Amino acid sequence: MTFELFIFYLFAAVLVFAALRVVTVRNPVHAVLFLVLAFFSSAALWLLLEAEFLALVLVLVYVGAVMVLFLFVVMMLDINVAVLREGFTRYLPVGLLVGLAIVAEMGLVLVRYFVLPPGSAPKPVGPDFSNTRMLGDLLYTHYVYPFEIAAAILLVAIVAAIALTLRRRPGTKHQDPAAQIAVRRRDRVRLVRMDAEKKPE
Amino acid sequence: MTATLLEFWNGLPEDFRIPVLILLKIVAILVPLMLSVAYLTFAERKIIGYMQIRIGPQRVGPRGWLQPIADALKLLLKEIIVPANANRFLFLLAPVLSIGPALAAWSVMPFGHGMVLANVDAGLLFLLALTSMGVYGVIIAGWASNSKYAFLGAMRSAAQMVAYEIAMGFALVGALMAGGSLNLGKIVLAQQGGVLHWFWLPLLPLFFIYFISGVAETNRAPFDVAEGESEIVAGFHVEYSGMAFAVFFLAEYANMILISTLAAVLFLGGWLSPFEGTGWQAYVNWVPGTVWLLLKAAGFLFLFLWFRATFPRYRYDQIMRLGWKVFIPITIVWLFLEGFAILFHLQPWFA
Numbered sequence: 001m002t003f004e005l006f007i008f009y010l011f012a013a014v015l016v017f018a019a020l021r022v023v024t025v026r027n028p029v030h031a032v033l034f035l036v037l038a039f040f041s042s043a044a045l046w047l048l049l050e051a052e053f054l055a056l057v058l059v060l061v062y063v064g065a066v067m068v069l070f071l072f073v074v075m076m077l078d079i080n081v082a083v084l085r086e087g088f089t090r091y092l093p094v095g096l097l098v099g100l101a102i103v104a105e106m107g108l109v110l111v112r113y114f115v116l117p118p119g120s121a122p123k124p125v126g127p128d129f130s131n132t133r134m135l136g137d138l139l140y141t142h143y144v145y146p147f148e149i150a151a152a153i154l155l156v157a158i159v160a161a162i163a164l165t166l167r168r169r170p171g172t173k174h175q176d177p178a179a180q181i182a183v184r185r186r187d188r189v190r191l192v193r194m195d196a197e198k199k200p201e
Numbered sequence: 202m203t204a205t206l207l208e209f210w211n212g213l214p215e216d217f218r219i220p221v222l223i224l225l226k227i228v229a230i231l232v233p234l235m236l237s238v239a240y241l242t243f244a245e246r247k248i249i250g251y252m253q254i255r256i257g258p259q260r261v262g263p264r265g266w267l268q269p270i271a272d273a274l275k276l277l278l279k280e281i282i283v284p285a286n287a288n289r290f291l292f293l294l295a296p297v298l299s300i301g302p303a304l305a306a307w308s309v310m311p312f313g314h315g316m317v318l319a320n321v322d323a324g325l326l327f328l329l330a331l332t333s334m335g336v337y338g339v340i341i342a343g344w345a346s347n348s349k350y351a352f353l354g355a356m357r358s359a360a361q362m363v364a365y366e367i368a369m370g371f372a373l374v375g376a377l378m379a380g381g382s383l384n385l386g387k388i389v390l391a392q393q394g395g396v397l398h399w400f401w402l403p404l405l406p407l408f409f410i411y412f413i414s415g416v417a418e419t420n421r422a423p424f425d426v427a428e429g430e431s432e433i434v435a436g437f438h439v440e441y442s443g444m445a446f447a448v449f450f451l452a453e454y455a456n457m458i459l460i461s462t463l464a465a466v467l468f469l470g471g472w473l474s475p476f477e478g479t480g481w482q483a484y485v486n487w488v489p490g491t492v493w494l495l496l497k498a499a500g501f502l503f504l505f506l507w508f509r510a511t512f513p514r515y516r517y518d519q520i521m522r523l524g525w526k527v528f529i530p531i532t533i534v535w536l537f538l539e540g541f542a543i544l545f546h547l548q549p550w551f552a
Binding site: 029033036052053056059060063064065068069071072075130132177 | 291321322323326327329330331333334336337340341344352355356359360362363366370383519522
């Protein structure tokens with residue numbers, strides 16, 4: 001077993017363990033932290049595949065931003081586990097159905113590699129190969145329309161989310177930062193010249 | 202003597218030599234880093250002292266020079282107290298998660314031409330990914346402590362870091378666009394040709410935003426609401442004592458040094474001499490590039506301390522407003538302008 005293979009199995013084992021714990025652990029904060037561990041391990045696996053850009057972006061976006069917001073929300077929830085358990089048997093059939101569908105889909109992907117004769121493994125590229133440049137070239141030429149449509153959809157989502165929070169309520173004591181910054185000394189302070197001692201009369 | 206040692210070394214198997222060499226390089230980076238952290242705390246107390254017309258520490262050793270050593274010894278010997286209802290594992294894991302990224306980020310930092318531990322192609326992205334993970338130490342510390350003050354600090358810190366990371370990321374995108382590479386060494390080499398060729402000039406707004414976001418990202422004054430001594434005692438690390446606290450402290454100062462060095466690398470030409478292209482260069486040729494880099498970084502570190510002595514703490518909503526409504530729009534506009542400058546080959550930066 002080469003060292004690379006050892007690293008692969010190590011991170012794969014951590015990934016599977018973390019993914020299992022995400023759904024089995026009771027404390028939701030622990031579940032989110034295990035999800036973070038799962039993302040991190042899969043980023044390590046991507047690094048082994050020489051997909052540095054994707055691996056680092058996975059860490060940057062999912063671990064560094066999305067999961068922080070997740071954690072932020074989950075930590076503030078006051079979750080009563082007993083109440084959540086009540087509907088367990090009622091939702092079990094739906095859950096099983098969804099679970100089976102996911103397993104079947106993943107199985108279809110994997111079957112290719114187990115049943116069909118193995119194709120030639122991709123050759124490792126040299127150290128001069130820039131993954132990032134290739135990805136950029138592909139994304140901005142061949143896939144430019146899907147890419148820009150996705151960007152437009154995200155922009156619409158941002159605008160919608162912000163529009164939902166914009167409420168003008170009368171009577172609130174909102175501050176106007178522009179007015180605060182524009183303030184001058186003479187608006188706030190009056191300098192008074194006074195003698196240090198009272199002059200004798 | 203040296204010849205026999207060299208012969209012995211070359212006789213060793215390569216599988217053994219390479220890891221040993223890498224480990225030695227790591228030590229060669231981390232030991233000076235730790236010493237810098239120790240003496241940065243000393244410099245902070247002295248400089249802020251003089252700014253406030255005090256003398257600062259002066260009792261331990263000649264002129265107080267042994268003060269950081271005494272502080273470290275004190276912290277080493279103190280007991281680590283774990284609060285009664287704290288989550289013990291996460292409580293002790295948090296400082297490790299805090300210092301891990303702060304140290305690992307140094308692996309891609311170029312100290313001179315080719316003087317880098319790991320010459321990674323996507324070095325800048327690696328740095329951004331690692332610095333974005335530092336927030337977990339703070340959040341987990343706040344949550345695992347099972348204390349209201351700690352939790353408030355963690356919440357503030359999480360919101361602040363997410364906000365400023367975006368502005369910081371955009372500022373870094375500006376630097377990588379100008380440098381035409383994600384590799385830090387190549388970004389420095391793209392700035393050759395003297396002070397006016399460095400990226401601080403074409404990327405002036407991004408340079409300011411990067412450094413201010415860096416101050417916010419490291420939770421330093423005036424953005425230190427996560428600690429906020431006067432409001433929430435010490436914020437996320439209020440329950441920590443002894444070495445567990447010291448590790449948080451180390452991480453904060455290591456991050457300050459990292460942000461300063463990175464600002465020097467991306468915007469002030471890294472290890473390049475400031476006299477390049479002038480008649481003075483002939484007199485300073487003997488100065489190694491690393492010295493220039495460290496001088497520039499020291500300048501930024503001084504700014505960190507100066508800020509702390511000068512500005513009152515920002516209010517929380519003001520911090521959020523500055524991050525989301527001021528910095529992010531400015532960076533986006535400047536990235537557009539920079540794109541046009543690159544398109545039209547604006548001289549001398551975008552040849």
